[in-house]
Amino acid sequence: MAMATKIPARMPPSLVARSLSSASSSLAEKLPKAPSPAPLAIDLSDTQRLFASVPTASLLHSLANLSAMAAGPLVDVGVAALRAALASEGQLLRAAAIGVARATVHRHFCAGEGFEDAGRAVTEMWEEQGLRSILDYGMEDAEDSAACDRNLAGFLRTVEMASSLPPSSASVCVKITAICPISLLERVSDLLRWEQQDPTLQLPWKTNSIPVLCDSSPLYLTRSAPDPLTEMEECDLQLASQRLSKICERCTEANIPLLIDAEYTSVQPAIDYFTYAAAVRFNHGDHPIVFGTIQAYLRDSKERMVNAVRAAEREGVSLGVKLVRGAYITRETKLASSLGAPSPIHPSIQETHNCFNSCASFMLEKVRRGSGAVVLATHNVRSGQIAAEKATELGIGRVDRKLQFAQLMGMADGLTYGLRNAGFQVSKYVPFGPVEQVMPYLLRRAEENRGLLCTSTVDRQLIRKEIFRRLATAVAWTT
Structure with a gap:
């Protein structure tokens, strides 16, 4: 037991205080010190700071849209009605459906219908909110070479538009399904899958040495040797x-990063082949131009990513990776079931979360060593927090262009602003184009995010909290 400090009865008060202070300090030095709590890499608690750059009208609009899309039955009815109306030959019904889509999902998830609209949206996000943009000219699934050439013109115009915007404010994404006929992507994917099963297969057109498949990849889509x-x-x-x-x-x-989107597994091997061939050719500087996409909900995603990154290192190529969870759950599950094969997707959402976090950690290590770059596209607050803490722990500079976070336009704004306020580079994925042109994207987004919007209430809670705070402040000023 520590001895009590004896204080003479007639000691002046000032000396009494000094003696007590000295005794306390001496005792404190002998006691074990409690560890200081680690500072949060991102903070979503202060909604006033979080949404400081967002007008109240925009918050109200976002809350209304997110609340509507969180109602599963309403989403189902809306999607079915839109599909039926767009397939109808009746011009009036079709026009009405397009009008409804323009005022709701298109306005919420897209940056407008034309290049000028998109340019203005990117500039506003950059100058007013400090956010970058990933421009997506909304074209998907070309059927022939003529359609591919039309889509190419649109993508090239997107790059030219991005190059005219403030430096570093925008990157561009492209879908290989828009510049290569779907039927050919399926044929190439079949041949790549068969080569994985039979390495003696000769593919005379194959040019790169980065693997697109791995031992755990699903090969059930190609059950017999394809024709050359x-x-x-x-x-x-x-x-x-x-x-x-x-x-x-x-x-x-123009020094603009190009992000190549992932698609469904029936064509993904061919997409990866195109992506890695382009990376071998164009990724030779410190900052990669070409980024491929890994979907963490696939069981083989971590092994494929690791194999590709390590092969790229051996080739002296800095591989860029955009990491997402995945957007074709319904399609993949139905297809595998129809073929009597196990689903290629992780059996639980937690396993998908674990895979995403593990892939993110691997890529952050590569960023620290200077051999890769990553765009962490996530709406999950916990994954964002884990990645931000890992980046901080590794000493990755928050202004380092080799690390970016990203969220879809119209979703996970709280996480977006929290990461931005913490000093990280953050982008919004910004689709644009005429309503009819981007309807496949919008319908898929509504269907695939149905469960997410129903179960994730973080954004709505944060927005609602900030609206109430602003209302209370306004009332206080008037009384």
Whole structure:
């Protein structure tokens, strides 16, 4: 037991205080010190600071839309009605459906219908909110070369528009399904899957050495040896490669990152083949131009990503990775079930979370060592917090262009602003284009995010809290 400090009865008060202070200090030095709590990498508690750059009208609009889309039955009815109306031959019904979509989901998730609209939206987000943009010219699933060429023109115009915006304010994404016919992507994917099963298979058109599949990849989609590509198919493959090269060349000239979206598993091997071939050709500086996409909800995603990154390192290529959870749950599950195969997707959402966090940690280590770059596209607050803490622990500079976070326009704004306020580089994924053109994206977004919007209430809670705070402040000023 520590001895009590004896204080003479007639000691002046000032000396009494000094003696007590000295005794306390001496005792404190002998006691074990409690560890200081680690500062949060991101803070969502202060909604006044979080939404400081957002007008009240925008908050009200977001809350109304998110609340409506969180009602599962309402989303189901709305999606079914839109699909039926768009398929209808009745011009009046079709026009009404497009009008409803324009005023609701298009306005919420998209940056407008034209290039000028998108440019204004990007500039406003950059100047008023300090956010970057990932521009997505909303084209999907080309059926022939003519459609591919039309889409190419749109993508090239997107790059030119991005190059005219404030420096570093925008990057561009592209879908390979928009510049290569779907049927050819399926054929190439079949051949790549069969090569994974039979390494002796010769693919004379194959040019890169980065693996697109791994031992755990689902190969059930190709059950027998595919025929080789015909001469015409090889010609179309070369044309598709040239389209992607044109986009990469423009992005390289303008120093604008190009993010290549992932799609469904029936065509993903071909998409990865295109992506890695472009990366080998264009990613030779400190900051990669070409980024591929890994969908963490797939069971083989971590192994494929690790294999690709390590192979790229051996080739002297800095691989860029955009990490997402995935957007084709319904499609993948139904397809696997119809073929009597196990789903390629993790059996639980927690396993998907774990896979995303593990992939993010791996890529952050690569960023620290200077051999890769990553865009962490997540709406999950916990994943964002874990990644931010890991980046801080590794000493990755928060202004480092090799690390970016990203969320969809119209979703997870609280996380977006929290990461921005913590000093990280944050982008919004910004689709744009005429309503009819981007309807496939909007309908898929509504369907695939139905469960997310129903179960995740963080954004609505944060927005509601800030609206009430502003209302209370306004009332206090008037009384």
